[in-house]
Amino acid sequence: MTVTWPTRMDHDTAAYWQGLSDGKLVLCRCKQCETWIHPPRGRCPECWSDDIGHQSPGGQATLYSYLIQPTAPKQPPEVIGWAELDEQKELFIVAPVEGMPLDNVEIGARLTLGFREQGGTNLPVFRTGDTK
Amino acid sequence: MTGGGPNKVAIVGIGQSTLSRDAGRSVGALALDAVRDAILDSGVPREKIDGVSGIYSTDQPTVWPGYVVEGLGLKNIVWSNCSSPPSANTVTEGILAVAGGACDYAVCYHSKFRWDMVSGAARKDPLRRSPRGAFDPAMNMPLVESCGVPNGMFAAMQRHAHEFGTTREHLGMIVVNNRNWALENEAAVFNDTPLTMEDYLAAPQIAPPLTALDMDMPIDGAMAVVITTAERAADLPNRPAIVEASSNGLTGGTDFFFHAFDSYAAYRVLMDRLWNKSGLTIEDMDLVNIYDGFSSLALEWIEAAFDVRGEAGGFLEDSWDADAGKLTFLGRIPMSTHGGNLGEGRVQGFGHVLEAVRQLRGSAGKRQIDEAKLALVVNGNNPVNAGMILRAG
Numbered sequence: 001m002t003v004t005w006p007t008r009m010d011h012d013t014a015a016y017w018q019g020l021s022d023g024k025l026v027l028c029r030c031k032q033c034e035t036w037i038h039p040p041r042g043r044c045p046e047c048w049s050d051d052i053g054h055q056s057p058g059g060q061a062t063l064y065s066y067l068i069q070p071t072a073p074k075q076p077p078e079v080i081g082w083a084e085l086d087e088q089k090e091l092f093i094v095a096p097v098e099g100m101p102l103d104n105v106e107i108g109a110r111l112t113l114g115f116r117e118q119g120g121t122n123l124p125v126f127r128t129g130d131t132k
Numbered sequence: 133m134t135g136g137g138p139n140k141v142a143i144v145g146i147g148q149s150t151l152s153r154d155a156g157r158s159v160g161a162l163a164l165d166a167v168r169d170a171i172l173d174s175g176v177p178r179e180k181i182d183g184v185s186g187i188y189s190t191d192q193p194t195v196w197p198g199y200v201v202e203g204l205g206l207k208n209i210v211w212s213n214c215s216s217p218p219s220a221n222t223v224t225e226g227i228l229a230v231a232g233g234a235c236d237y238a239v240c241y242h243s244k245f246r247w248d249m250v251s252g253a254a255r256k257d258p259l260r261r262s263p264r265g266a267f268d269p270a271m272n273m274p275l276v277e278s279c280g281v282p283n284g285m286f287a288a289m290q291r292h293a294h295e296f297g298t299t300r301e302h303l304g305m306i307v308v309n310n311r312n313w314a315l316e317n318e319a320a321v322f323n324d325t326p327l328t329m330e331d332y333l334a335a336p337q338i339a340p341p342l343t344a345l346d347m348d349m350p351i352d353g354a355m356a357v358v359i360t361t362a363e364r365a366a367d368l369p370n371r372p373a374i375v376e377a378s379s380n381g382l383t384g385g386t387d388f389f390f391h392a393f394d395s396y397a398a399y400r401v402l403m404d405r406l407w408n409k410s411g412l413t414i415e416d417m418d419l420v421n422i423y424d425g426f427s428s429l430a431l432e433w434i435e436a437a438f439d440v441r442g443e444a445g446g447f448l449e450d451s452w453d454a455d456a457g458k459l460t461f462l463g464r465i466p467m468s469t470h471g472g473n474l475g476e477g478r479v480q481g482f483g484h485v486l487e488a489v490r491q492l493r494g495s496a497g498k499r500q501i502d503e504a505k506l507a508l509v510v511n512g513n514n515p516v517n518a519g520m521i522l523r524a525g
Contacts, residue, residue: 006274013275039272039390065291065393068340071280080279082287082392092390094276107294123278 005121012040015054020122025093025113029055036088059113060086060130063097066105071096078102083111083126095124139231142365142372142525143223145174145239145358146486151321151477153246155352158259160195162354163243164203170356171204175369176237178204181358183211183235185226187219187242194243211235218423218512219355219482224378224520226359236360242482243354250350276389284392285513286339289428291393293341296442300341303427304332305448306434307345309459310424310468314475316499321351321477328457346427348473348480355482357489365525372525373489376506377409379519386515395429395514399436402510402519410521412506414438417521419491419501420465420508421484424472429513437508438462469499481511485520492524 006017012028019026028037030044031051043050061083070077081097084090097111111126147169149155149162157165163186171181184197184206197212211234215225219242226238247262248255276282292298311327314320327345335343365372381402385391407413414420414437422437424430431444438461440447451459459467470476470487477483488507490496496504510519 005278007277008274010271012271016275039275039387045384065287065294067282067286067290069280069282071278080282080287082284082291090385090391090393094279094282094389096279107290118278 005119005123012042016040017121019054019056020115020124023115023122024056025059025124026054026056028052036085036091038091038093057085057087057091057113061093061111061113061126062086063105063107063109063111063126064092065107066097068102068105079105081111081126083113093124093126095126097126097128099128139233140362141227141230141359141375142362143357143375143485143489143522144360144365144368144370144372145170145172145176146356146489147171147173148319148355148479148483148486149243149353151319151351151353151479153321153351157352159243159245159352159354160199160203162245162352163195163200163241163356166243166354166356167200167239167241168204170239170241170358173370174237174358174360176358176360178206179208181206181237181239182208183213183226183229183238184209185213185215185222185229185238185240187215187217187222194245200239200241211238217480217516218518219480220485220509220511220518220520221380221516222482223357223359223485224380224518226357227375227378227520230359230361236364238359239356240359241354241356242479244350244479245352246350254350272387272389282389283339284387284389285426285428286342288392288395289342289426289431290340292428292431296445298431298445300333301329302445302448303341303346303431304329305452305459306424306427306430306467307332307474308457310472310475312457312475313466313469313499314471316497317470317476320471320475321349322471322475329454342426342428345474348425348478351477351479353477353479355479355486357485362525371493373492373507373522374525376412376521376523377406378521379405379409381405381517381519382515388515391514396432396436396441398514398517399433399510402517403436406508406519406521412521414508415462417465417506417508418504419467419469419488420461421468421470421488421510422472423481423484423511423513423517424468424474425478425480425513427474430472433510434467437510466501469496469501484509484511488522492522
């Protein structure tokens with residue numbers, strides 16, 4: 001499969017995609033009230049400031065929910081996790097979870113952010129366990 | 133006590149096309165079938181129709197109001213609208229237009245088609261190629277595309293099961309109820325296909341814990357209603373369905389992928405508005421037509437409608453008649469007597485509106501409920517939803 005990520009990018013999401021190409025997860029964070037914002041937005045939903053900065057979270061998360069499905073056509077199914085980052089309640093990254101058996105997915109499991117190369121860029125994945 | 137404007141409003145005409153896996157007609161022709169039938173049913177002369185309302189769809193193309201106006205030669209349109217989904221929003225917008233006096237007789241429609249993105253079989257049919265690409269109003273699809281575009285509604289169901297102990301049997305009660313009612317609806321796509329709880333539990337889970345039976349059946353089909361003021365309705369042939377209240381419900385987290393877990397909060401906003409606006413309660417309802425695009429969406433709508441958050445499982449068990457394979461809430465309130473999307477077919481919840489009107493008119497045939505005076509209709513999910521309370525006029 002040949003995919004060049006991203007398929008679409010705008011003013012709000014450019015920093016996210018640039019971060020991934022540099023091997024980092026970069027999220028929006030309000031400089032005024034420090035709320036983390038994902039998916040990326042041009043204005044803070046809490047304090048309405050447009051003073052939006054970008055930061056990398058620590059990479060530790062908890063599995064909040066999941067699906068089991070292939071990530072690409074003709075590939076075996078994987079666990080797709082809603083990883084709730086430690087930084088903020090309901091701050092989710094949706095990404096494949098590696099190292100968790102499909103028949104024993106554990107909501108509440110601790111996860112650590114990683115990356116895998118796909119279609120010409122790095123994409124976030126999570127691996128089971130705390131590494132810090 | 134109205135939908136929001138100075139005039140009390142009523143649904144006075146209903147119409148629908150055939151509902152089938154292959155109508156042999158275009159999505160546009162189906163829309164014209166439904167709109168024509170609704171206008172004829174209403175008894176309103178064609179030249180008096182002065183409002184047209186459609187919606188764009190969440191995932192697939194449909195036809196805009198201009199197509200219908202041209203296709204049926206409607207020459208006196210002073211208000212038209214193409215609103216956000218879900219399908220009942222075409223009706224709630226028409227309610228507001230008539231209530232506010234923007235037009236006198238609005239026809240509101242929705243047309244669905246088994247486009248090529250629905251299945252491999254549809255892709256092989258050259259008459260089913262859709263005219264445009266993916267629909268992504270939340271602008272987030274690229275952020276999850278590497279996951280094969282995960283459906284947040286399924287993850288929400290997993291979370292619900294984790295938090296509240298909801299089981300496949302609970303979802304099965306919703307599915308089997310709707311499929312059993314569809315056996316009594318000759319227009320339903322599953323009119324002749326019985327489904328037992330045993331069949332349901334044996335079905336393969338294609339998106340655990342959901343099976344194909346938990347997902348509404350894609351069809352070719354369209355539906356429409358005609359709306360006018362209650363005052364004008366008195367001069368028309370049908371018993372009107374009076375709109376006691378209509379509402380949407382949106383709250384903070386509305387993204388399909390990243391905020392998939394906030395549906396109940398949105399439904400709560402909508403339901404509270406309906407009760408407050410109408411002065412009615414769930415105990416006043418004689419039937420509830422609950423949106424079932426997925427069975428798991430119906431689960432949380434039931435929690436909001438009956439105020440049983442986190443207790444849907446036990447509530448369904450208490451309402452379940454295993455012999456009949458049907459649900460009866462609070463000892464007397466049936467759910468979705470037409471079969472819902474799961475049984476009648478996927479016009480994205482518009483059938484729930486038409487069935488409420490039929491029941492309130494007393495024209496639901498062998499499905500007719502005794503003394504049906506008040507109906508609750510809820511439609512869609514988070515972030516696109518609508519609800520209404522209808523009263524027999």
